[in-house]
Amino acid sequence: MNAPDLIFDSVEVLADGEQVLGPVSMRLASVGITVIMGANGAGKSLFLTTAHGLVAPHRGRVIWNGIPADSSRKSRGFVFQNTPVLRRSVAGNVAFPLSARKMPAIEKATLVARALAEARLTSQAHQPAAALSGGELKRLALARAMVTDPAVILLDEPAANLDPATTKELEDSLRRISDAGTKVILSTHDIAQARRLAGDILFFDAGLLIEQASAAAFFANPISQAAQKYLKGEL
Amino acid sequence: METLQHAAELMTGRDSALMQIVGLSLYVSLTACFLAALIGIPLGAALAIWNFPLRSVLVVLSSSLMALPPVVVGLCVYLLLSRAGPLGDLGLLFTPGAMIIAQTILITPIILALTREAVLPLRRDYDALLLSVDAGPGLKLTTLIWDARYGVMTALLAGFGRALAEVGAVLIVGGNISGLTRVMTTTIALETSKGNLELALALGLVLLSIAIAVNASVHLLARLGRRYEVTR
Numbered sequence: 270m271n272a273p274d275l276i277f278d279s280v281e282v283l284a285d286g287e288q289v290l291g292p293v294s295m296r297l298a299s300v301g302i303t304v305i306m307g308a309n310g311a312g313k314s315l316f317l318t319t320a321h322g323l324v325a326p327h328r329g330r331v332i333w334n335g336i337p338a339d340s341s342r343k344s345r346g347f348v349f350q351n352t353p354v355l356r357r358s359v360a361g362n363v364a365f366p367l368s369a370r371k372m373p374a375i376e377k378a379t380l381v382a383r384a385l386a387e388a389r390l391t392s393q394a395h396q397p398a399a400a401l402s403g404g405e406l407k408r409l410a411l412a413r414a415m416v417t418d419p420a421v422i423l424l425d426e427p428a429a430n431l432d433p434a435t436t437k438e439l440e441d442s443l444r445r446i447s448d449a450g451t452k453v454i455l456s457t458h459d460i461a462q463a464r465r466l467a468g469d470i471l472f473f474d475a476g477l478l479i480e481q482a483s484a485a486a487f488f489a490n491p492i493s494q495a496a497q498k499y500l501k502g503e504l
Numbered sequence: 505m506e507t508l509q510h511a512a513e514l515m516t517g518r519d520s521a522l523m524q525i526v527g528l529s530l531y532v533s534l535t536a537c538f539l540a541a542l543i544g545i546p547l548g549a550a551l552a553i554w555n556f557p558l559r560s561v562l563v564v565l566s567s568s569l570m571a572l573p574p575v576v577v578g579l580c581v582y583l584l585l586s587r588a589g590p591l592g593d594l595g596l597l598f599t600p601g602a603m604i605i606a607q608t609i610l611i612t613p614i615i616l617a618l619t620r621e622a623v624l625p626l627r628r629d630y631d632a633l634l635l636s637v638d639a640g641p642g643l644k645l646t647t648l649i650w651d652a653r654y655g656v657m658t659a660l661l662a663g664f665g666r667a668l669a670e671v672g673a674v675l676i677v678g679g680n681i682s683g684l685t686r687v688m689t690t691t692i693a694l695e696t697s698k699g700n701l702e703l704a705l706a707l708g709l710v711l712l713s714i715a716i717a718v719n720a721s722v723h724l725l726a727r728l729g730r731r732y733e734v735t736r
C-alpha cells in the first residue's frame with residue numbers, strides 16, 4: 270500500500286492569540302508505530318488534531334503524501350480521547366464513516382460485520398452504543414476508525430482509563446493493524462506503553478517538538494533535558 | 505349525568521356527523537403538521553448546526569412566534585385570503601385549505617424551535633466526529649435530525665396537539681360551516697352556546713383522549729430516546 274508520508278512545514282497553531290503549538294517542522298515515515306510523548310499540555314492532542322486536519326494551522330502547512338490534511342481526512346481514521354458516540358446502535362456507529370462515501374450497501378454491510386467481529390462486538394451490534402462499558406467503547410472507537418480500511422490511524426490517548434488487560438488487548442490490536450500495513454500514530458503519557466509499542470518517538474514539550482528519534486535511541490539516550498527529566502519521572 | 509350518557513352513546517354509536525367532524529379535524533391538523541414539519545425540521549436543525557447571518561434573529565423570532573395567538577394568525581390569513589386580499593383569487597377562504605394554511609403558520613414556529621432544542625445538545629459530540637470522517641453539510645443535517653429523532657418526534661406531537669386544540673384560527677378562516685369546515689373545537693364552541701351539550705361533550709371527550717394519547721406518546725418517546733443518551 271502506498272501509505273503517505275506526513276510533512277509538517279513550519280506549522281503554528283494559536284489559541285486566543287497565544288502560540289499553543291509550534292513552529293513544528295518534521296517529516297514522518299509512512300510505516301510502523303509512532304508514539305507522541307510529552308507531559309500534559311505539551312501539545313500531543315493538538316499535534317494529532319492538526320495532523321488530521323481538524324484544527325487549521327494559523328501558519329505553515331500539513332501535508333500527507335502531497336495532499337493537504339484537511340482535504341485527505343477520508344484516507345485516515347481518528348480515535349478521539351473521549352470517544353464521542355452517535356445516538357445509534359453499536360453497528361450504526363461503526364457503519365457511520367462509510368455513509369460519507371459512496372459504495373454498494375452490501376459492501377458496507379460486509380465491512381461493518383468484519384469490523385464488529387474484529388472488535389468482538391457482534392453480539393452487541395444492535396444495542397445502543399451508549400450502553401457499552403469503557404473497554405467496549407474503546408473497541409467500538411477503533412472499529413469505527415478502521416472500518417474504512419484507512420492508510421493511517423491516529424489515536425489520542427487510546428489507553429487512558431483502561432485496565433491492564435484491556436490495555437494489552439488494545440496494544441495487540443494496534444500491532445496487528447500496523448503489521449497489516451496501516452501507519453499508526455498514537456499519543457500516550459504512559460512511558461511503559463511507549464516502550465512496548467513505539468517504532469519511533471515524537472517528544473513534545475510546551476508546544477514544541479523537542480525530539481524525533483527511533484524508540485531505541487530515544488529511550489537509551491534522550492538528547493534534550495526535557496526528555497531526560499520526563500523519562501526519569503521528575504516532577 | 506344523562507348528558508354524559510348521551511355523549512357516550514354518540515361516541516360509541518359512530519354518529520356520522522360526529523365522525524365527519526372528527527375526521528375533518530384530524531385531516532386539517534395532520535396535514536398542517538406535515539407541512540410545518542417540512543419547513544420546521546430542516547430549518548430548526550440548520551439553526552442549531554450553522555452560524556449564518558440573521559441566525560439569532562430567526563431564533564428569537566421562532567421562539568416568540570411559538571406563543572402566537574391563534575386568532576391573530578386567523579386574522580392575518582383571513583386578510584390574505586379574503587376576496588380583496590393579495591391571495592383572494594385562490595378562493596380558499598372558508599375551505600379546509602385555508603384552515604390548513606392557518607394551522608401550518610401557527611405550528612411551524614413550535615416545530616422549528618423544539619427541533620432546534622432537540623438537535624443542540626448533540627452538537628458537542630457530533631461536530632468533531634463528523635469533521636473527522638469528512639461528512640458534508642447534507643450528511644451532517646440528516647445525521648443530526650435522525651439522531652435527534654425522539655426529540656424531533658416530540659416536536660411534531662407538540663405541534664399536532666397545538667393544531668388540534670386551537671379554535672381561533674380555524675374559526676376565522678374556516679367559518680365553521682356545517683359539513684364543510686366544522687372541526688371539533690369550533691363545534692364545541694358553537695354547540696355549547698346553543699345548549700347542545702351532548703355533541704359538545706362527546707367531541708370534548710374525543711379531544712381529551714387524543715390529547716392523552718399524544719402526551720403518552722411524548723412520554724414514551726422520551727424514554728426510548730434516553731436509551732441512546734450517553735450518561736458518562
